[in-house]
Amino acid sequence: MVSHSEILASNALLNDATAPRVAVFVGATSGIGKLTLHALVATGASTRIYLVGRQSSFERTKPFIDELHALNPRATIIWTEGEYSLLSETRRICNEILAKEQRIDLLFLTAGYAPMFTDRVETEEGIEITQSLAYYSRILFVLHLLPALKAKAEVPGRVITVLGGGLERVSALHLDDIDLKRPGNFAGAKAQAHYLCLNSVALDKLAEENPDLVFVHAWPGWVNTGNVNRGVKEGTVWAWFVRWFLGPLIGLVSIRDEVAAQRYLFEATSACFGGAGVEWKGQPGVNVKGEEGRNGLFLVNFRANCTPNLKVMSVWREKAREGVWEHTMGVLRPYF
Numbered sequence: 001m002v003s004h005s006e007i008l009a010s011n012a013l014l015n016d017a018t019a020p021r022v023a024v025f026v027g028a029t030s031g032i033g034k035l036t037l038h039a040l041v042a043t044g045a046s047t048r049i050y051l052v053g054r055q056s057s058f059e060r061t062k063p064f065i066d067e068l069h070a071l072n073p074r075a076t077i078i079w080t081e082g083e084y085s086l087l088s089e090t091r092r093i094c095n096e097i098l099a100k101e102q103r104i105d106l107l108f109l110t111a112g113y114a115p116m117f118t119d120r121v122e123t124e125e126g127i128e129i130t131q132s133l134a135y136y137s138r139i140l141f142v143l144h145l146l147p148a149l150k151a152k153a154e155v156p157g158r159v160i161t162v163l164g165g166g167l168e169r170v171s172a173l174h175l176d177d178i179d180l181k182r183p184g185n186f187a188g189a190k191a192q193a194h195y196l197c198l199n200s201v202a203l204d205k206l207a208e209e210n211p212d213l214v215f216v217h218a219w220p221g222w223v224n225t226g227n228v229n230r231g232v233k234e235g236t237v238w239a240w241f242v243r244w245f246l247g248p249l250i251g252l253v254s255i256r257d258e259v260a261a262q263r264y265l266f267e268a269t270s271a272c273f274g275g276a277g278v279e280w281k282g283q284p285g286v287n288v289k290g291e292e293g294r295n296g297l298f299l300v301n302f303r304a305n306c307t308p309n310l311k312v313m314s315v316w317r318e319k320a321r322e323g324v325w326e327h328t329m330g331v332l333r334p335y336f
C-alpha cells in the first residue's frame, strides 16, 4: 500500500539525476498526461520533453507550453505534431524523435477515449479509431522507440500506458474478433474492456522480451478530465445522459487533479516499480509474474498500488498471448 505522503516524499526527491532526462508524452494535450507533464516540469529538473499532439490542439496547447517554460526554464518542451491515430503518422513521429534522440527515459501514453456511446469509426487505414488510439498506435510507439528506451542499460527506460491495468478479465478479451468487427462486439464499455486486455497481453510479451525495461499499465479510476464526453454522439439520449448525469457524477467521485498528477509522476519515476529513479524503501511493487523488486510489467491501480492479476495474466500467457501478438504484428508490420 503506497500512501499519498510517500508519493509526495518520493516526488520531492526528483532532481537532475533521478528525473527522466528525455521523455515522450503522447496524449498530454489534455487530461492525465497534461497533469503529469506539468508535475514533472514543476520539479525544476533539467528535462527534454517531446509533447506529441495533433495539429488541431496546437493553438490551445501553445500557452501551456509557454507556462511550462516559465515554470522551469531548465525544461525544454518540443511540440511534435502529428495525427497519431494513424499508424503511418505514428511511425513518422517516432522517426522524427529518433533523429534527434539516441536515448529516451520515459514514454507516457494516454491518448484515447472509451467508445461508450458512439458508432464504429474507422481511420483511413481501416482501423477503428478508438482501438488505434488505445492499442495499436500505443504499441507501435513502444516498438519504434524500443532501441532508445534500451540505450542505457544501467538506467532502464520506462513505458507507462494509462487505461485499465488490473481490470483484466478472461471473458473481456475477444480472441476470435480482436478488431471487434462482428456486430455486438463493438459496444460501449465492452470495447474499452477489450482494449485494456489487449494492452496487458501485449505489454506482458514486451516486458518478457525486454527484461531491462519497466512497463506500467495504470488504471486511473475516475479523473475528471472530460474524457467521458469524447465517446458520445451529439444529439442522442446518451449525450443527454452523460451531460446531466454521468459527467456530474464523475465530477463528484473523481480523484483531484493534483493528487492524480503526483501519482502518475510517482509511477513514472519511482524505483518502487523496478528500474532506476527515486530510491524506494517501502514494499516493492509486484509485477505480473508475482516478482518483487524486479523489472517487468506492473498493473497499477488509481491508488498507485500494484494489482498483478496473476491468474488471468498466466492464463493468457499460456493460451492467448501468441495469437494476440501475431494478429497485432499483422496490423503493425506495414508501419515498421
Ligand SMILES: NC(=O)c1ccc[n+]([C@@H]2O[C@H](COP(=O)([O-])OP(=O)(O)OC[C@H]3O[C@@H](n4cnc5c(N)ncnc54)[C@H](OP(=O)(O)O)[C@@H]3O)[C@@H](O)[C@H]2O)c1
Pocket: 026, 027, 028, 029, 030, 031, 032, 033, 053, 054, 056, 057, 084, 085, 110, 111, 112, 113, 114, 129, 133, 134, 162, 163, 164, 219, 220, 221, 222, 223, 224, 225, 226, 227, 228, 230
Ligand atoms: N479520466 C478517467 O477517469 C479515465 C478512466 C479510465 C480510463 N481512462 C483512459 O485513460 C486515458 C487517458 O485519459 P484522460 O482522461 O487523460 O484522457 P483525455 O484528457 O480525454 O484525452 C487524452 C488525449 O487523447 C487525445 N485524443 C482524444 N481523441 C483523439 C483523437 N481522435 N485523435 C487524436 N488524439 C485524441 C487528446 O488529444 P486532444 O487534446 O488533441 O483532444 C488528449 O491528448 C484514455 O485512454 C482514457 O480512456 C481515463
